[in-house]
Structures are given as C-alpha cells and as structure tokens.
Amino acid sequence: MIFFLRQYGYLVSMLILLAICLSGMITFPKQRVGMLLSAALFVPSALGALLFVPDYWKPVLVVPLPVGLEDIIFSFSAGGIVWLLATCWQKDRLRLRLKTKVILARMNACGLPCILLNLALWRGGLPIMTSVVLTMAVLAIALLWLRPRFLPIAFMGAVWFSFFHFLFASVALAIWPIGQLYAGRLWGYRLFRLPLEEIVWAAAFGFAWPPLMAYVFDAELVPPDQESRLASA
16 A cells, blocks of 8 residues: 555555645635536546657556546546636625536537647647647737626635645655656756746636636626625625
8 A cells, every 4th residue: 555655656645635626615705606617627637648658748647548548537526726816815806607608619619629729739849738728828918808807816726826826836846756747858957856847837727717718607796786786685
C-alpha cells in the first residue's frame, strides 16, 4: 500500500483534488449546478494529455493510456473548483439561464477556434504550455470584450485559483516526487519546486474559464439594488 501511494502520487493527489471539488459542491449548494456543469464541460480538456506528454511532463499513470484516468479527474475537479472560487462571493447575484442548445452552440463557437489556435501555436514551435496560456489569454480578451460585466468573475478566478493551485501543487510536490516528471520544454523557473508555468497556467485558466462558463450559461449579474428589491419582495 505504501508503495502504491508513493508510486502513483499523481492518482492519489487527483483523488484528493476530486474530494475537494465534491466537498465544495456539498458545502455550497447554490453553486452546485454551475460547478457540476463547469466540471463536466472541462472534462474534454483531458485530451490535452496527448500534447502535454512528453512535451511538458511524463507522469506515472496507474493504467498507461494516452489519456489517463488521472487526467480526467484533474479536468473535472479543476473545472468545478475554478467556478466555485470565481463565483461564490457573488452569492445570489449570479443567475444562470441554462439552455442545452445555447450551451452547446456557444461551447462549439468558442472551443473550436481555441483548439485550432492552440494547435497552430504549438505546431509553430512554441511549448505546449505556452501555447495553452496564450490561447486562454486570447479567449479571455474576446469574452470580456463581449461581456465586460464578467470581469469581476475573471479577476476573482485568476486570483483565487492561482493561489489554490499553487498551494495544492506545492503540497503535492512536497509529498510525492511528481516534480521529477517535469522533463519537457520548460521555461526554467521554479517557485518552491513548482514550475512557473503551473502558476501562470492557473492564473490564465482562472481568468478565462469562469467568464467562458458565464457566457455559455447565459448568466446574468443582478445589480445590488435589484437584488435587495427581490430579497424584500
């Protein structure tokens, strides 16, 4: 058992991350639907493992598949946690108007260009993490140009998710030798064992994904004065 815990630190740490995500869904019931949908919609990003390995890192998987169970758990958990951290402070001001056709249409409209841009940057010679960060920056700029009211969500997502990811990943690296697996094309800078790319990615992801989900969910931010009137009605 000890050997398993040490050898498969990626899986163990991802199961802990999943537990944190599920705990958030239980603790914050008003965020549960948004968290669950955000988590589910981010799951396809696990396919990015096809590009990240071995260009960025080469983790030890329980089942050595091109896309591991660990990658799927990470994508689901990160998608749920980032939505919670970006929106929980809004309380009841954020209203989701969920329509399946709108969700699918807007995800395709935003997702396909991002995939093509990411692949173009990567095939053009950039490291995969650099390509991902630049793609998310372009996405965030476009979304906030269309929906500037989502800037507070983007800002809170970037701040809190980058802090959370830095704290969680730093603890994981202190317990498990996962850091030895970062053997790809890195920028060469680390902060407490953690590659700088991880922190920049977390900030970019926190800045881009919550406003994307708000756009996909056709979310509406109720003004504070209107919120007070609705509460007293």
